[in-house]
Amino acid sequence: MTLLIISAIWLALSALVGRYAEAKGFSFGLHVFLSIITSPLLMFLIAAIRAPKTAKVEQDAIDAGQMKRCTTCAEPIRAEAKLCRFCNNAQDQGWLPPAARQRT
Numbered sequence: 001m002t003l004l005i006i007s008a009i010w011l012a013l014s015a016l017v018g019r020y021a022e023a024k025g026f027s028f029g030l031h032v033f034l035s036i037i038t039s040p041l042l043m044f045l046i047a048a049i050r051a052p053k054t055a056k057v058e059q060d061a062i063d064a065g066q067m068k069r070c071t072t073c074a075e076p077i078r079a080e081a082k083l084c085r086f087c088n089n090a091q092d093q094g095w096l097p098p099a100a101r102q103r104t
């Protein structure tokens with residue numbers, strides 16, 4: 001019974017390590033597998049010290065529709081954004097900032 005409980009905790013911690021690694025752009029399945037056969041703590045520490053795969057995390061957010069690329073500077077910005085936070089350019093064709101509207 002104790003072994004069953006320890007195994008369940010081990011698997012749950014391994015799944016958490018997989019989710020943590022996935023959020024940093026690494027493979028979920030590989031980290032769960034390695035956590036189960038080695039140690040969830042070891043794999044968590046390895047995932048924690050590795051630099052995140054920023055490009056993959058950004059692309060995943062774009063694929064999920066949470067982010068989009070700015071049409072001017074190509075930086076990733078929130079999908080709802082009307083202005084790019086990097087270059088300050090308007091994103092919607094039909095929307096112009098107040099200063100631009102006064103000129104027309």
Ligand SMILES: [Zn+2]
Nearest residue numbers: 070073084087
């Ligand atoms: Zn921009």
